[in-house]
Amino acid sequence: EDQVTQSPEALRLQEGESSSLNCSYTVSGLRGLFWYRQDPGKGPEFLFTLYSAGEEKEKERLKATLTKKESFLHITAPKPEDSATYLCAANSGGSNYKLTFGKGTLLTVNP
């Protein structure tokens, strides 16, 4: 059974304090690893797709990386507007059309 585990569950940072969120996955034949941002009361907003180990994607203060067992979302010099829940999801060859989501990391950035 495909599994996606995110850690930590919650992370509180000071503005400018860089850190990383972790997403560990156990899937049969990874077809894609996705990162989403979710603000309270809204739907998940797509951030990145990673397809193979070693791949990196960047967007403003966020950088996503992928290894064979996990993905990291690095946040550099975060601002309060980066506060949100970050979701990781995996699409495996054994479950076409189905994303397995982690439970998310709630990030709070204090000014």
Add this chain to the structure above:
Amino acid sequence: NAGVTQTPKFQVLKTGQSMTLQCAQDMNHNSMYWYRQDPGMGLRLIYYSASEGTTDKGEVPNGYNVSRLNKREFSLRLESAAPSQTSVYFCASDWDGSYEQYFGPGTRLTVT
């Protein structure tokens, strides 16, 4: 482009009542999905439609039915609502199940 739209935004039902949640996308996507999101459980797939005219069960299909009305629209029906169906429901779409999914704003449903 509106992306993925859902109606209604909020709904309160009594146990045993029925209702249909509506979803539409204007991105010409082939695949559409219904999820529920509960605290501590993450997003769970209820049903999906790989293409117009097809539907399949996801992880938690019991108590729900779906209709892929056309390429744009995918509805979720609760025939006899139960308190356990209190949740936030999200519709999503993508090209063919291999790419990133785009989500709607959600429907917050309370069953009393």
